[in-house]
Amino acid sequence: MQLKIENLSKSFGDLKVLIDLNYTFEKGKIYAILGKNGSGKTTLFNCISEEMEFDKGNIYLDDEIINHQDVGFVYTEPMLPLFLTGFEFLTFFADIHQDKGLNRDEVDSYFDRIDFNEDDRHRLIKEYSTGMKNKLQMLCIILTKPKVLLLDEPLTSLDLVSSMNMKKELLKIKDDTIMILSTHILQIAKDISDEIVILTKGKLLDVDETADDFEQTVLEILQDE
Amino acid sequence: MNEILFRLKYNSLLHWVINGKIISKIFRVKEKAYRDYQLKHSLQKYMPAFDVLSDVIKHLIYLLVVSFASFNANDFVIWFMFLMVGGFSTKILNYDADMQILFQSFKIPFKDIFYFKLKRRFINRLSYALIFPIGFSLIINDFSYIPLMVFSIFFFMYFAESFTLLIFKIKKPAVIQYPLYIGMVVICLAFGFLHLNFYYLMIPMVIYLIASFIVIRKQKRADLFFDVFMKNIRDFDESIKSLDDLFTKETEMDKNVNPEKSLSIIQKYKSYNLYQYLFLSRHKRIWFKPLRNSILIQLAVYLVFTSILYLDIVPEADYQLTIVTLTNAYIFLLYLFDTGQKLIKAYYRNGDYHLLHYAFYRRKNEVYKQFLIRLKDAFVFSLVPILIGSFFSLIWIFGLKMPVGPTFNFIISVIFFTLFFNIHYLFIYYIFQPYNYDLDKPRFILTLFNIGIYTFAYMDKPWLAYKYLGVIFIIILIFYIIISTILVYHFAPKTFKYRD
Numbered sequence A: 001m002q003l004k005i006e007n008l009s010k011s012f013g014d015l016k017v018l019i020d021l022n023y024t025f026e027k028g029k030i031y032a033i034l035g036k037n038g039s040g041k042t043t044l045f046n047c048i049s050e051e052m053e054f055d056k057g058n059i060y061l062d063d064e065i066i067n068h069q070d071v072g073f074v075y076t077e078p079m080l081p082l083f084l085t086g087f088e089f090l091t092f093f094a095d096i097h098q099d100k101g102l103n104r105d106e107v108d109s110y111f112d113r114i115d116f117n118e119d120d121r122h123r124l125i126k127e128y129s130t131g132m133k134n135k136l137q138m139l140c141i142i143l144t145k146p147k148v149l150l151l152d153e154p155l156t157s158l159d160l161v162s163s164m165n166m167k168k169e170l171l172k173i174k175d176d177t178i179m180i181l182s183t184h185i186l187q188i189a190k191d192i193s194d195e196i197v198i199l200t201k202g203k204l205l206d207v208d209e210t211a212d213d214f215e216q217t218v219l220e221i222l223q224d225e
Numbered sequence B: 001m002n003e004i005l006f007r008l009k010y011n012s013l014l015h016w017v018i019n020g021k022i023i024s025k026i027f028r029v030k031e032k033a034y035r036d037y038q039l040k041h042s043l044q045k046y047m048p049a050f051d052v053l054s055d056v057i058k059h060l061i062y063l064l065v066v067s068f069a070s071f072n073a074n075d076f077v078i079w080f081m082f083l084m085v086g087g088f089s090t091k092i093l094n095y096d097a098d099m100q101i102l103f104q105s106f107k108i109p110f111k112d113i114f115y116f117k118l119k120r121r122f123i124n125r126l127s128y129a130l131i132f133p134i135g136f137s138l139i140i141n142d143f144s145y146i147p148l149m150v151f152s153i154f155f156f157m158y159f160a161e162s163f164t165l166l167i168f169k170i171k172k173p174a175v176i177q178y179p180l181y182i183g184m185v186v187i188c189l190a191f192g193f194l195h196l197n198f199y200y201l202m203i204p205m206v207i208y209l210i211a212s213f214i215v216i217r218k219q220k221r222a223d224l225f226f227d228v229f230m231k232n233i234r235d236f237d238e239s240i241k242s243l244d245d246l247f248t249k250e251t252e253m254d255k256n257v258n259p260e261k262s263l264s265i266i267q268k269y270k271s272y273n274l275y276q277y278l279f280l281s282r283h284k285r286i287w288f289k290p291l292r293n294s295i296l297i298q299l300a301v302y303l304v305f306t307s308i309l310y311l312d313i314v315p316e317a318d319y320q321l322t323i324v325t326l327t328n329a330y331i332f333l334l335y336l337f338d339t340g341q342k343l344i345k346a347y348y349r350n351g352d353y354h355l356l357h358y359a360f361y362r363r364k365n366e367v368y369k370q371f372l373i374r375l376k377d378a379f380v381f382s383l384v385p386i387l388i389g390s391f392f393s394l395i396w397i398f399g400l401k402m403p404v405g406p407t408f409n410f411i412i413s414v415i416f417f418t419l420f421f422n423i424h425y426l427f428i429y430y431i432f433q434p435y436n437y438d439l440d441k442p443r444f445i446l447t448l449f450n451i452g453i454y455t456f457a458y459m460d461k462p463w464l465a466y467k468y469l470g471v472i473f474i475i476i477l478i479f480y481i482i483i484s485t486i487l488v489y490h491f492a493p494k495t496f497k498y499r500d
Helices: A041-048 A086-096 A104-113 A130-143 A160-176 A186-192 A214-224 B002-019 B021-027 B031-035 B037-044 B047-069 B075-086 B097-105 B110-140 B146-167 B174-194 B198-218 B221-231 B233-243 B259-268 B271-281 B284-310 B316-336 B340-355 B364-399 B404-432 B444-458 B469-495
Strands: A002-012 A015-026 A030-034 A056-061 A071-074 A148-152 A178-183 A195-200 A203-207
Touching (some): A071 A130, A086 A130, A130 A148, A160 A178, B047 B444, B075 B316, B097 B110, B271 B364, B340 B404
Antiparallel strands (some): A002 A015, A002 A056
């Protein structure tokens, strides 16, 4: 399975964010997209998930135009209905995704997978910290095993234990998914990804993570922008 | 202060112009215009004139809307009720960005802001009092109301601000506000039904004017009020928001939510039914309270009307005309207590905005499934008012031997308009999704629909007396629901999207 981006361009007024971007992502690998703030990481994700219309280009999943139903998107700002408890939301989510093998009777076991405190499960999401909300959001998306998983600045708001658990969960579904995460923290990119790609000047550039001067190269590319 | 406010408004206007691609090209505006202090300084003295001019334009637009709707002098009752409703909330203390900047950034004393805005409001009312009563009288060709209208305009401005001062120390102001509100609406409607001289309404107004003035002066209420705000300077946002934060407060979930019953609810409901049940049970203040208040007023109006019929005050020949007035009043009440719009705002802000970020929530069948559940609930909300209306209609026909035809038309109108006010905004929501997350930039189409509904609620509707109206209403309602549902099924997956 391949996610192929061809000549993707997107501008906001005079500001050209993505310029004839070409890249192919493959299943079974975790890609980390590094870039400065405002370099267009979220815009790229929004284009892939069809949240945003782009000016030019095509995005294919296995040679067919991508369908947003194949994409799971974990946002930097967690998107959850605040009037529900975590347990209620996950039950509702499991009801909707029965076709993907989710079962409302196993909601507690889903929470266990991310080490979510039992009492917190029955509190309103409104009262959750950002980290807790992030965990819940990421869990929901991971459970549906989307063909393409986009993670916009994940793990940054999670504590150490949650971050480790979440990495384990991501690695579990890695083989069946094209996983792309965006970050501006080099350490996260190195820790979790198989490939590091830099988004600079509206294009994606491969960098060799194993090279001795890897960090220096990344810095130079980003400073050049 | 005038100068600061001018700069703020000037900058926001400039920001809007610069960001508008076409407009900025037409006017050749560049970002450096922000730093053109000389220009700002020279424009500053024209600001009050621009403000008054914008007020005058708004009054004229309002007059235009009324002129579309108005046919006769009975509209005075409706206008008076709109004015009265506006008079229940302070306009001076409304929380806005300008007020926050004046207070927090420029440290301008609260008392000064209050009096500045009071003066500004007075100028607004003055231009309204000069334009509207004369324009309105010209439309209805009856000049006898002018003195009362002018007096009422200034009275309700005073009422809104003085009432806030009078009740600010009371912990539960709603205990006083609602009975007073219901009482005033009932008195106003009784004046309409009994064709009493509206100038008698000036008696309670004058009594309130004198009594409130004495209390505020004697107890130095205004000074106390300013002190409270100054003491809360650190929590300024919260203090002001608790007074009046129209955009977000109206969609907030209930305060005392108890998730303990959650597990039993989960056992009982599944999927979207579960979501919807939890949503409604945690947002009762949005739908339950207005529904309850509306029902109380309806009961009061029906009882007054039944008593009038029982006491034979209305001759049987006038029954049809009186029932048309009652239908008009019913439509107006539905408009006032309309929960439909508040509910969809809460649907959006507290749930849909977040869930629309998930791909599953945008699937055609999922959108439609949830729409049908919400439509069903809209029908359920309509049930109680319809049952009450039907109950009283039966009393009028069988108990008081009133003619069947007009009463049948009345009950069909009740069913039609109750359902319309509950489902219309839901259709608009799914077909146009008019909101952004902060709910402060609705799409123009919603404003257009709102003006239409406002005009409709306002206008005199002599056609309500038409013999076959009941049958026509039933046909329209059925078609409206079918067509709208088909439109939602086909178009909502494309139109029902989140906006930041």
